[in-house]
Amino acid sequence: MQIKQLLLLALITLVTACNLSSMQAKPVKYKSVVKDGTYKIMLPDFMDTTTTMQEGKSLQYQNQFKELYVLMVHENKQHLKEIMVYNQAMRDIFPDSISMMESYFAYMNRNLAKEAYYNVFDSSLITVKKANAKIASVTLTTTDKIKIFYRIAAIEANKEIYQLYIWTTTAHKEKYQPIMDSIIRSVKEF
Numbered sequence: 283m284q285i286k287q288l289l290l291l292a293l294i295t296l297v298t299a300c301n302l303s304s305m306q307a308k309p310v311k312y313k314s315v316v317k318d319g320t321y322k323i324m325l326p327d328f329m330d331t332t333t334t335m336q337e338g339k340s341l342q343y344q345n346q347f348k349e350l351y352v353l354m355v356h357e358n359k360q361h362l363k364e365i366m367v368y369n370q371a372m373r374d375i376f377p378d379s380i381s382m383m384e385s386y387f388a389y390m391n392r393n394l395a396k397e398a399y400y401n402v403f404d405s406s407l408i409t410v411k412k413a414n415a416k417i418a419s420v421t422l423t424t425t426d427k428i429k430i431f432y433r434i435a436a437i438e439a440n441k442e443i444y445q446l447y448i449w450t451t452t453a454h455k456e457k458y459q460p461i462m463d464s465i466i467r468s469v470k471e472f
Contacts, residue, residue, distance in 0.1 A: 321444070356443070410469055
């Protein structure tokens with residue numbers, strides 16, 4: 283009888299150990315994506331390119347099953363400065379009183395603020411591959427009552443300025459925030 287109990291206990295221990303090891307997070311594999319010969323970004327292997335999120339954005343990747351999305355815009359800084367000379371609306375968006383990065387960050391916030399409920403937190407200045415950046419977390423609830431968690435970044439490099447939006451549902455915030463931060467820190471201008 284004791285041998286059967288010991289075998290049963292050993293079997294239960296083995297099954298429990300196997301289940302626990304399969305529940306541990308697997309390391310995320312990343313792929314290098316080069317856009318327009320201007321910048322490189324590292325994205326999770328499980329994401330695919332798309333053009334359906336927003337027309338005209340330089341980088342759009344998603345995994346609808348995992349509910350993770352990346353959208354990036356880049357603008358030539360010199361070109362923006364030239365436009366501002368002749369365009370009052372652009373000068374209003376990018377005033378001389380604050381840095382271009384701060385202006386871009388404020389512009390990003392105004393775009394997200396169009397949603398019904400919007401909250402910015404954990405805002406900070408960082409360096410991304412020698413470029414100044416401002417990042418923040420954002421939660422918002424869409425008009426359809428969907429709760430979204432964003433990590434946003436405005437990155438001012440030597441030649442370009444970048445807007446980076448990465449989002450998921452709030453239910454996946456804890457799971458994806460480290461991945462989101464890795465994506466932000468991977469942006470490199472050529």
